[in-house]
Amino acid sequence: MKFLANFDTELETRVVQKYIELYGKDNILCIHRAKIFWVFKCLLPGIAMLALLLVAILIGSRDSGDETLNGIKSLLSFIFGAIVIFVGGVKLLKKYFDYKMDFCVVTPQEVVAYNQTGLLNRSSRTIDADKIKTVTDDGAGFLQSLFNYGGITFLSEWDQAGGWDIRLYYVQDVNTTKNIVRNLIEPHLQKHSLKQHEPQNH
Numbered sequence: 001m002k003f004l005a006n007f008d009t010e011l012e013t014r015v016v017q018k019y020i021e022l023y024g025k026d027n028i029l030c031i032h033r034a035k036i037f038w039v040f041k042c043l044l045p046g047i048a049m050l051a052l053l054l055v056a057i058l059i060g061s062r063d064s065g066d067e068t069l070n071g072i073k074s075l076l077s078f079i080f081g082a083i084v085i086f087v088g089g090v091k092l093l094k095k096y097f098d099y100k101m102d103f104c105v106v107t108p109q110e111v112v113a114y115n116q117t118g119l120l121n122r123s124s125r126t127i128d129a130d131k132i133k134t135v136t137d138d139g140a141g142f143l144q145s146l147f148n149y150g151g152i153t154f155l156s157e158w159d160q161a162g163g164w165d166i167r168l169y170y171v172q173d174v175n176t177t178k179n180i181v182r183n184l185i186e187p188h189l190q191k192h193s194l195k196q197h198e199p200q201n202h
Helices: 009-021 035-061 067-101 140-147 174-196
Strands: 002-004 029-031 103-106 110-116 122-129 132-138 148-158 167-171
Touching: 009 103, 009 110, 029 110, 029 174, 035 067, 035 103, 035 122, 035 167, 067 110, 103 174, 110 167, 122 167, 148 174
Parallel strands: none
Antiparallel strands: 029 103, 103 110, 110 122, 132 148, 148 167
16 A cells, blocks of 8 residues: 555565566565564564553552652653653664565566665665675574574675665575575676686786
């Protein structure tokens, strides 16, 4: 459903369908964030936020025997709770958007990453496959190994000049995903590899 110009919940479906029509289903890879991202960034922080609210309610509702003090405590608890709900809620909503609406499509000709940063903001970044020099992965940490996720980076030929790259985080089964990606754009990676090993003419 398209609520606003930059908040389109059907964007991924249309984008993937467009590339399937261009390159075929077997030549398309759509990468999402791993489910562990939702656990780490949404579920656990949400539980922590509810715990803080519960503490604030318990403190604010506790009778101290002084009516004035009770009123102050209730007011402070309400203010604290409102801050937790507003600040925590905005952050949780942003992370939920990251989980549900961020995606990257890899084709034999390009890599396109979409990033939903809120109700009003969405960005995309594209690298032509023939500009990609390397595809690297990062999955060496303890939690990454335990839950089988990691990051993938597409480095373009302009990266040393301050450049153009695409970095994906919390990719499930990162090694397998990287291998699929490399197979899709392998001819372009081979071209860059050969170019790097060409003898230099002086």
